Structure formats: C-alpha cells, structure tokens
Amino acid sequence: MPNTQFEIVALKSGIKSLRLIENNETFHPGIGPLAEANILHVDQHDFAARAEELKARGESFVLWDVGLGAAANVVAAIEAFKSIDADFEIHSFDRSLSALEFALEHTEDLDYLIPYREDCLRFLKDGYLELTPRIRWYLHVGDFRETMHLDIPAPHSIFYDPYSPRGNVDMWNLENFTAVRKRLDPNRPCLISNYTRSTYVRVTWLLAGLNVGVGTSIGEKEETSLASNSLELLKNPLKPAFLVRVKISHSSAPLRGPVFKVGVITPEDYAAVAALPQFHQDT
Numbered sequence: 001m002p003n004t005q006f007e008i009v010a011l012k013s014g015i016k017s018l019r020l021i022e023n024n025e026t027f028h029p030g031i032g033p034l035a036e037a038n039i040l041h042v043d044q045h046d047f048a049a050r051a052e053e054l055k056a057r058g059e060s061f062v063l064w065d066v067g068l069g070a071a072a073n074v075v076a077a078i079e080a081f082k083s084i085d086a087d088f089e090i091h092s093f094d095r096s097l098s099a100l101e102f103a104l105e106h107t108e109d110l111d112y113l114i115p116y117r118e119d120c121l122r123f124l125k126d127g128y129l130e131l132t133p134r135i136r137w138y139l140h141v142g143d144f145r146e147t148m149h150l151d152i153p154a155p156h157s158i159f160y161d162p163y164s165p166r167g168n169v170d171m172w173n174l175e176n177f178t179a180v181r182k183r184l185d186p187n188r189p190c191l192i193s194n195y196t197r198s199t200y201v202r203v204t205w206l207l208a209g210l211n212v213g214v215g216t217s218i219g220e221k222e223e224t225s226l227a228s229n230s231l232e233l234l235k236n237p238l239k240p241a242f243l244v245r246v247k248i249s250h251s252s253a254p255l256r257g258p259v260f261k262v263g264v265i266t267p268e269d270y271a272a273v274a275a276l277p278q279f280h281q282d283t
C-alpha cells in the first residue's frame, strides 16, 4: 500500500525533506536534513572528547536518538562516530517506522540516505545492526514514554526530535520530562539537544529538574536550546536575565497534561524556577 502520510517537499534552499501531511510539519525545515542534524545535534555534543574520556574507563558512549523519523539525525551521528576511535551504542526510538520506510522509497530526493539504504533496511528488519565493530545500533519501537523504561543503558547524549509541542504534547509535558530526567543516571552527564527556543519549553525542562542553556543558532533562527542533568555540560546556561522573560512572557507556563495550552506562568511555578540553583551561580 502506498504511504500517504508523508510527501517530499523542497525547502527554500532547494534541498528536499519530508513533510507529515496530517499536521503540516516538515522535518528539518530550515536548512535541510543532514546540515541541520550536524549543526543542531552532532556538533553540539562534542562526541570525540567525551567518548575519549569514556574509552579510558573502558565504557561505551550511549546516544539516544528520540524520534528516529527519516533517520537524518542518526545518519549524521553515525558519520561522526565512524571518525572517532571509541565504542558507541545508539538507541533509536520511534512509535512508527513509516517515516523511514517512506524515506527509503525516496532516496532520489534524500541523498543522505543513499549510502545507508541497505543498512537501514537491515536495521528495520532485524531491529539491530552492528554498523562497525565499534558502532552498535538498536531500534525500540513504541511510545517513547514507555520504551525509555526498557533495560537500556542511560544516555550520555539525547537527540530529542519528536514533532513540535502543539501536535505532540505528550512528548513535551512536564510529566514526560520529569520521567526523562529520572531515567538519566545522575553520575552520567547527559546533553539533550532540540530546535526549540520557546520559553515554555525551557520552563518545562527547568521544572523537570534539568539545567537549561542556549543552543546554537541555525539557519535564520538565532538560538536553539540544550538541556542537561549537569550544569558543566552547558557552555551557555540560561542566566538570571531569563527570569525577566519568564515573568513578562504570555507563554511561559510549563506544559502539563495531554492538552497543548500555553499561558502566563503562575506565581508558584515562577518561584520554583527562580529558586533553581542554575540561577544562583557566583559567576
């Protein structure tokens, strides 16, 4: 049966990507799949230096690829890992494989998949692939809110890439991020990257117990966001000036529950955010 959920669209740059027809959401809408995956995710995670430290202790670097989608983010990670002499374990999560199946039928428009076509087909069939003796790739199909609790090592990095909050609020609410934060190993610093710069997402992350920082600019977007269970992993943590924005913004309330709703933050939530240690550093 033909896949009617997605279509191929040309971005402003002429590069092609996928669009989910139902909610009109384009994957990697700014500068295209591989360029965005590299700038937003791969480059910010400093894999070489962090994996080198783990190698000295005989440990593998663990990446969670949340929202496998059409595999652009994970392909960018695999390319980076191939040039690093260390062990990597990738865990890709998705509730549906239809984006990747569609993309594999359209590799003439999605060049980043051409060298990985056979690997992806095998990965989809077996749910696991040893890409090289040093890079192992695991597939977890199902709702991430459940599959994150499988017996899988806690991550050092998360590429967090579900659909945007309006249409995918369960992946963005405080309940989910509190569970994600609890699922991290407090002794294993983990960096989480995402395209958002929304105040309400940053507030939701903060209230879930994560530290939050400003992430790279990308395309026409001046900044994105990073979160971590370790303040030291954030090169540019949000400073107290962010609290002013939280106070005056009309969309700074954290997301709670199954309905997407933005609004003004309550005094209780504001006080909880303002009291967080990241806003009380000496420097």
Ligand SMILES: C[S@@+](CC[C@H](N)C(=O)[O-])C[C@H]1O[C@@H](n2cnc3c(N)ncnc32)[C@H](O)[C@@H]1O
Pocket: 027, 028, 037, 066, 067, 068, 069, 070, 071, 072, 073, 074, 093, 094, 095, 096, 099, 142, 143, 144, 145, 161, 162, 163, 168, 170, 171
């Ligand atoms: C924007 S796409 C991801 C794009 C992908 N990272 C790439 O590089 O092509 C979002 C993906 O998140 C998945 N997703 C959304 N909600 C989910 C959930 N609750 N559990 C697991 N996957 C989910 C969707 O099925 C979709 O494939």
